[in-house]
Each structure stands twice: as structure tokens, then as C-alpha cells.
Amino acid sequence: MHVVWDGVGGAISIESIHSMRFGGRFCIVGWSATPFVAGGKGRGGAPNANMLPTNLIQMKGLDVLGCPAVISLKHDPALGPIRLSWILERIVDGRLRPHVGAVYSIDDYVEALQAKWESRFVGGCVLHP
Incomplete structure (x- = not known):
């Protein structure tokens, strides 16, 4: 795979990294499988967040990117309309379903x-x- 868009974390992240091609991008957009993150429904923190296999990341030459959409919009609200336009354009032309x-x-x-x-x-x- 060239790109992984991971909104789950945990074992799925590790499986995804194993299946990636050299030079791919691993985009972390969520962590729903991480134990204790947000206590399951918006409570608490992440005392034992996921650990990614850094040896595989290095051997495969992967780029690992954090893509916190909500957090980045709080830092730069002007990104909202730009991102929405990009998404809607791709939905209309069928590239995003x-x-x-x-x-x-x-x-x-x-x-x-x-x-x-x-x-x-x-x-x-x-x-x-």
C-alpha cells in the first residue's frame, strides 16, 4: 500500500505497517482501538497509547504523519472551508465515495x-x- 489512513490504531496499525510498500505514508487520524483513550466516550486520557514498530517504519522508509483534523482546525480555522471544498469536489466527481x-x-x-x-x-x- 502507498498510503494508510488509520483511524483505529492498535493491532490494525501494526498489520497495516506490515503491508505497506517502501516509502509509503502512514497517516494517523484517530485511535479508537487504543486502550483507555478518552475512556471510551470522551473521558480521560491515554496513559498507555499505542507503540508503533519503529524498526519496520525505518526499514520501509515510511513517513508517519499525525493528522488531527479537529485540532488543526482549532489552530487554523481558515482550513475548514478549504478542506470541505476539497472533499465535496471529490464526492461530486466520484473519486470519494x-x-x-x-x-x-x-x-x-x-x-x-x-x-x-x-x-x-x-x-x-x-x-x-
Whole structure:
């Protein structure tokens, strides 16, 4: 793989690094599998965050990048419209197809939010009017 966009962390990160080509980019955008990060729902910190195999990173010549989207927007709010435009352009022309894991009626928004909170589906959720 040329690029890994890792929003999970943990064992998935290590498997991903093993499958990368020489000179690839490993972009860390989240850490949902890291034990104790945010206490599971926005609580606490990360006393034992993931450890990446630095020997593999070096041998494969990988670039490891932290991509904290929300944090970077707090530092530079002007990035928001630029990023949104970039994403929407790719959705419109078909280069980016977000995964829709569930579809609900707008009247069932409470159920949709509960399902998302409980991780009952992977990807995004569409609410139809």
C-alpha cells in the first residue's frame, strides 16, 4: 500500500505497517482501538497509547504523519472551508465515495444517534426526510 489512513490504531496499525510498500505514508487520524483513550466516550486520557514498530517504519522508509483534523482546525480555522471544498469536489466527481452503514428516516433520528453511539454500523448514517 502507498498510503494508510488509520483511524483505529492498535493491532490494525501494526498489520497495516506490515503491508505497506517502501516509502509509503502512514497517516494517523484517530485511535479508537487504543486502550483507555478518552475512556471510551470522551473521558480521560491515554496513559498507555499505542507503540508503533519503529524498526519496520525505518526499514520501509515510511513517513508517519499525525493528522488531527479537529485540532488543526482549532489552530487554523481558515482550513475548514478549504478542506470541505476539497472533499465535496471529490464526492461530486466520484473519486470519494463515503461508506453509508445505515439509513434512517429523519423521524428516527434518536434511534440513528443511538445506533451510531453503540457502533451498530460501520461508516456514516444517512437521514432521509
